[in-house]
Amino acid sequence: MTDLSVDLGFLKLRNPVIAASGTFGYGLEFKPFVDLDKLGGIIVKGLYYEPRPGNPPPRLAETPSGLLNAIGLQGIGVRAFCDKVLPKLSRVKAPIIVNVCGETDEEYLAVIEFLNADNRIAAYELNISCPNIREAGRCPALNPESTHALVKLAKKMARRPLITKLSPNVTDIVSVALAAEEGGSDAVSLINTLLAMAVDVETRRPRLANVTGGLSGPAVKPVALRMVHQVASRLKIPVIGMGGIMTGRDALEFLIVGARAVEVGTANFVDPGASLRIVGEIEEFCRERQIGRVEDMIGTLKTV
Amino acid sequence: MLKDPCALIVGKETWGDFCLLTLHSPKIARGAAPGQFLMVRVNDQPYPLLRRPFSIHDRQKNRLMIFFSKAGAGTALLAARNPGEALDIVGPLGKGFRLGGRKTAGRTAFLVGGGRGIAPMSFLARELRARGVRTRIFYGGRTESHLPLLPGLVEQESDIFVSTDDGSLGYRGFICPMLERELARWLAVPRRGRASAARRPEIFACGPEAMMKGVAEVAARYRVRAQFSLESVMGCGMGACWGCVKKIKRAGTDEWVKICEEGPVFKDTEIVWEES
Numbered sequence: 001m002t003d004l005s006v007d008l009g010f011l012k013l014r015n016p017v018i019a020a021s022g023t024f025g026y027g028l029e030f031k032p033f034v035d036l037d038k039l040g041g042i043i044v045k046g047l048y049y050e051p052r053p054g055n056p057p058p059r060l061a062e063t064p065s066g067l068l069n070a071i072g073l074q075g076i077g078v079r080a081f082c083d084k085v086l087p088k089l090s091r092v093k094a095p096i097i098v099n100v101c102g103e104t105d106e107e108y109l110a111v112i113e114f115l116n117a118d119n120r121i122a123a124y125e126l127n128i129s130c131p132n133i134r135e136a137g138r139c140p141a142l143n144p145e146s147t148h149a150l151v152k153l154a155k156k157m158a159r160r161p162l163i164t165k166l167s168p169n170v171t172d173i174v175s176v177a178l179a180a181e182e183g184g185s186d187a188v189s190l191i192n193t194l195l196a197m198a199v200d201v202e203t204r205r206p207r208l209a210n211v212t213g214g215l216s217g218p219a220v221k222p223v224a225l226r227m228v229h230q231v232a233s234r235l236k237i238p239v240i241g242m243g244g245i246m247t248g249r250d251a252l253e254f255l256i257v258g259a260r261a262v263e264v265g266t267a268n269f270v271d272p273g274a275s276l277r278i279v280g281e282i283e284e285f286c287r288e289r290q291i292g293r294v295e296d297m298i299g300t301l302k303t304v
Numbered sequence: 305m306l307k308d309p310c311a312l313i314v315g316k317e318t319w320g321d322f323c324l325l326t327l328h329s330p331k332i333a334r335g336a337a338p339g340q341f342l343m344v345r346v347n348d349q350p351y352p353l354l355r356r357p358f359s360i361h362d363r364q365k366n367r368l369m370i371f372f373s374k375a376g377a378g379t380a381l382l383a384a385r386n387p388g389e390a391l392d393i394v395g396p397l398g399k400g401f402r403l404g405g406r407k408t409a410g411r412t413a414f415l416v417g418g419g420r421g422i423a424p425m426s427f428l429a430r431e432l433r434a435r436g437v438r439t440r441i442f443y444g445g446r447t448e449s450h451l452p453l454l455p456g457l458v459e460q461e462s463d464i465f466v467s468t469d470d471g472s473l474g475y476r477g478f479i480c481p482m483l484e485r486e487l488a489r490w491l492a493v494p495r496r497g498r499a500s501a502a503r504r505p506e507i508f509a510c511g512p513e514a515m516m517k518g519v520a521e522v523a524a525r526y527r528v529r530a531q532f533s534l535e536s537v538m539g540c541g542m543g544a545c546w547g548c549v550k551k552i553k554r555a556g557t558d559e560w561v562k563i564c565e566e567g568p569v570f571k572d573t574e575i576v577w578e579e580s
Contacts, residue, residue, distance in 0.1 A: 025544035032305045045546075054560050060537050060547035065350045067539065071546045074560060218350050246350070269540040270345070270353060272394060273307060 010161035020265035021099035033272035061207035066219030070210035095122030129167030129192035141167035144179035151183030189240035232258025248281020319452035338428035339400030343541035409436025418511025444479030480518035
């Protein structure tokens with residue numbers, strides 16, 4: 001038996017596979033396909049304080065081995081989430097992590113303050129990196145100063161551990177990750193989607209109504225892996241890796257370069273059972289090689 | 305809602321760009337209702353990444369059928385699959401057509417299918433007739449060769465109206481003027497007998513957006529109710545990605561509503577048609 005548990009310090013997970021925000025709905029959608037109790041964690045779709053209408057369609061465009069999206073964080077808001085969704089998730093054994101969004105610093109803090117009252121939530125993932133909200137993909141995660149300032153405020157407000165979700169749309173990911181760490185974040189997760197676009201040559205229109213969107217899926221995995229490697233090499237706090245993970249072997253690549261856990265995103269769309277399948281594949285890989293603890297894989301990249 | 309990673313292709317018919325696949329998938333077939341859909345992986349490669357949504361064309365005991373046309377890379381790959389191979393499918397998904405309760409017997413339904421939008425109509429017609437509803441099918445396409453399901457429909461249905469844009473078969477022109485003509489005729493005939501038989505027909509439509517918008521206008525002019533099966537690019541088909549939204553009237557405001565979860569079938573009174 002392989003011990004699949006991983007310790008983030010502030011949270012112990014039964015396995016390293018977490019369902020990524022924005023790809024797993026509010027969790028309940030996947031009940032017919034996944035025993036939610038068996039996941040390492042569930043990060044629910046990003047929540048603003050108020051319900052949000054989201055972007056006009058088309059919101060999705062498929063590209064080679066990738067998916068472009070510009071959903072615009074349509075959602076039900078914190079109040080409806082706590083009243084209607086959380087009660088149905090309360091018996092799920094996997095920790096429920098809420099992805100926290102805001103148009104302004106005040107809104108981020110209002111969301112955290114509201115959720116602080118609910119002890120069914122295990123941690124917050126601070127979404128400072130969605131590319132589809134402001135013009136040209138602007139978000140706080142694009143520079144170390146705004147990241148540091150927002151993380152510091154959020155950490156002060158949060159009564160639960162804070163994971164800061166980083167954007168890959170930067171020149172120097174390490175400096176932004178360090179800023180999150182210095183701001184007091186308990187962990188970082190990366191990468192959010194890559195700012196991207198696609199064009200229909202017949203109509204000469206962008207394939208997304210929002211013109212630009214975020215790219216995810218297997219196409220982004222090598223970029224994600226490089227960034228996780230760079231960040232994990234420099235930070236003391238745990239790193240949660242994501243970007244195009246479709247299989248257990250993909251997940252193991254992220255653990256080897258230093259991620260303590262992984263998030264599975266776009267794969268959930270392709271295969272609604274992907275998250276648990278990946279847990280099984282990690283276990284099988286370790287068992288076949290007599291690796292007793294999956295933690296023994298973390299940060300074991302051999303560069304010489 | 306189930307995943308069947310091994311739905312065996314047991315039948316295939318093709319006509320030019322159109323394709324009809326029959327799949328053996330007992331559990332999903334058992335739960336299927338007209339207007340619901342499947343999410344199908346067209347191959348087991350990383351590209352195309354996403355599943356493709358297909359309306360359930362028909363169900364026969366343990367079998368499901370999908371009818372589609374080659375519209376892009378994904379559907380072209382699916383059309384190249386052959387009997388004996390297995391497909392990974394998820395379904396049945398979404399809410400299908402509302403078939404009505406006990407008071408539907410004796411009523412009349414006009415089923416309107418444009419192009420590949422004919423897909424759910426024979427399944428729907430059969431289920432409606434099982435509830436005592438009289439069905440009349442309108443099938444339109446660009447030209448005669450774009451109506452491949454017509455011979456099969458003729459075997460099952462007694463009341464079919466056909467239109468082609470070029471007049472190569474049936475009514476010459478779009479399906480909407482033909483529908484309007486027949487609706488006006490139906491309404492002009494005085495009807496006696498059971499109250500339900502005298503009630504105005506209901507329209508069930510599926511096809512290109514412009515056609516459905518036209519059908520909605522006809523329905524509004526003649527004050528008949530209508531249901532529409534909408535189409536969209538979909539990421540997951542099960543409500544998780546929020547990618548497939550259309551504008552729908554909800555409690556006084558218009559909202560972007562996921563058609564995979566709350567549709568794909570919506571009532572005429574709910575849909576906000578896009579300006580063309």
